[in-house]
Amino acid sequence: DEVSVTGTAEEYYEMTEIGNVTEVVVLSSDNNLPAATVVTTAEANDEQYESVLLSITEATCTNPDIGFGEFELDDGSGPLAIDDLFYEFAAQQDVVYSVTGPQMYAFGAYKVMPREAGDVSNASPLYYVSMPEEFDITTTGMTIQWETNDDANSVVEWGLTTAYEFPTQTDETLTTSHSIQLTDMQPSEVYYIRVHSTDGENSTTMVERVVCAQSESSGAIEVYFNHPVDTDVATTSEATYDPDITATIISYIAGAQATLDITMYDTFGCPQSIFDAINAAYANGVAVRFITDEEPENVELDWLDPAISVAEGNFVGIMHNKFLVIDGEDTDNCWVMTGSMNWTDANLGWDFNNVICIQDESLAKAYTIEFEEMWGGQLSTPNFLLAAYGEFKTDNTPHKFVIGGKDVELYFSPSDGTADQMIDVIGATENEMAFAIMAFTENSLGNAVLAAHNDG
Numbered sequence: 001d002e003v004s005v006t007g008t009a010e011e012y013y014e015m016t017e018i019g020n021v022t023e024v025v026v027l028s029s030d031n032n033l034p035a036a037t038v039v040t041t042a043e044a045n046d047e048q049y050e051s052v053l054l055s056i057t058e059a060t061c062t063n064p065d066i067g068f069g070e071f072e073l074d075d076g077s078g079p080l081a082i083d084d085l086f087y088e089f090a091a092q093q094d095v096v097y098s099v100t101g102p103q104m105y106a107f108g109a110y111k112v113m114p115r116e117a118g119d120v121s122n123a124s125p126l127y128y129v130s131m132p133e134e135f136d137i138t139t140t141g142m143t144i145q146w147e148t149n150d151d152a153n154s155v156v157e158w159g160l161t162t163a164y165e166f167p168t169q170t171d172e173t174l175t176t177s178h179s180i181q182l183t184d185m186q187p188s189e190v191y192y193i194r195v196h197s198t199d200g201e202n203s204t205t206m207v208e209r210v211v212c213a214q215s216e217s218s219g220a221i222e223v224y225f226n227h228p229v230d231t232d233v234a235t236t237s238e239a240t241y242d243p244d245i246t247a248t249i250i251s252y253i254a255g256a257q258a259t260l261d262i263t264m265y266d267t268f269g270c271p272q273s274i275f276d277a278i279n280a281a282y283a284n285g286v287a288v289r290f291i292t293d294e295e296p297e298n299v300e301l302d303w304l305d306p307a308i309s310v311a312e313g314n315f316v317g318i319m320h321n322k323f324l325v326i327d328g329e330d331t332d333n334c335w336v337m338t339g340s341m342n343w344t345d346a347n348l349g350w351d352f353n354n355v356i357c358i359q360d361e362s363l364a365k366a367y368t369i370e371f372e373e374m375w376g377g378q379l380s381t382p383n384f385l386l387a388a389y390g391e392f393k394t395d396n397t398p399h400k401f402v403i404g405g406k407d408v409e410l411y412f413s414p415s416d417g418t419a420d421q422m423i424d425v426i427g428a429t430e431n432e433m434a435f436a437i438m439a440f441t442e443n444s445l446g447n448a449v450l451a452a453h454n455d456g
Contacts, residue, residue, distance in 0.1 A: 219404025
């Protein structure tokens with residue numbers, strides 16, 4: 001319909017709308033929709049196109065994850081955010097896309113919002129249908145697999161550094177299903193890989209990944225809850241109710257022999273006994289590093305030995321991590337402690353929370369990489385010039401592990417596309433799904449759960 005609306009033009013959350021409507025008149029019906037206005041990525045960043053259907057042609061993805069499910073395109077004129085409010089799409093770095101959708105302004109930026117799958121098209125001649133991933137992970141090797149839209153060869157560069165110093169593995173067979181086996185790896189060693197395919201004329205983008213061989217640790221996984229549990233409904237193993245979760249945390253800290261890296265968002269009301277345990281570990285020669293957020297007062301940190309270095313960040317969002325890495329390079333004594341629990345009197349006491357402890361060196365190394373990205377290096381004191389939080393973080397950790405014979409995946413926000421990974425898992429659900437979460441702070445996750453429910 002073509003309509004005439006009479007009212008008052010006003011701003012609502014920085015979007016222009018018509019309020020106090022006094023008249024709506026339908027002028028005509030059964031009209032063809034107007035064609036999208038073709039603009040550059042730079043031109044799309046303008047208020048004159050607010051709510052206008054725009055078309056961006058052949059723009060390169062310069063950032064596949066700028067946060068909250070959005071990605072960035074640039075046709076050479078300037079960057080533009082593409083929003084996932086209506087249609088969720090996982091873009092690939094350096095791939096060329098054409099996008100159609102209405103423009104909006106939110107959170108300080110203009111964005112184009114594709115409405116459906118037909119609004120996003122891949123303009124590259126050779127591209128990934130499924131991204132390179134590691135499979136069949138063992139202590140001595142793994143297989144890297146990916147798929148392309150057309151026949152091409154398979155190339156994997158790899159090494160202990162981003163110099164990819166080991167012999168490049170190449171299969172010249174032209175195929176859409178690619179598989180390269182990497183051998184002679186060492187247990188728990190972190191490796192860097194770079195993958196691409198070419199058909200002689202066109203090439204995919206280079207995809208860089210960090211992977212890790214399986215460890216020789218025990219793979220023990222211990223889960224503790226700070227409120228009573230009903231084991232009558234257990235389907236596999238029984239949950240553990242820990243009536244003194246503080247003592248459990250202290251016992252793990254006391255077990256540290258060489259290193260203790262801690263991230264903790266909030267410590268309001270934390271028992272001093274936890275900090276006493278940290279100080280005791282430090283006095284016994286354990287290297288201790290502590291990261292917290294800059295927002296909470298966390299006066300309890302004054303209980304730490306003054307010689308223990310503490311870093312405070314993130315100044316844009318929040319450093320919401322809650323994990324410990326204990327003896328990260330000790331095959332038999334390393335532990336990762338994570339879960340939902342802040343060290344506050346509420347989280348330790350009456351709030352419902354959990355602590356998960358995993359004995360695996362490969363996982364511990366991944367958490368250490370994440371810690372040191374926020375710490376700004378590997379030294380005992382933080383380097384605030386090199387420290388990275390929020391949008392400045394990179395996807396630089398391994399994601400897939402085999403722990404105690406079980407497949408485990410790990411992703412950090414906001415750099416690792418965490419929401420997209422969870423959406424994929426939710427979308428693959430066949431029978432039932434259970435979750436314990438205080439609130440959905442990302443709409444796409446709630447929408448994915450609703451879609452799964454509606455699918456039966």
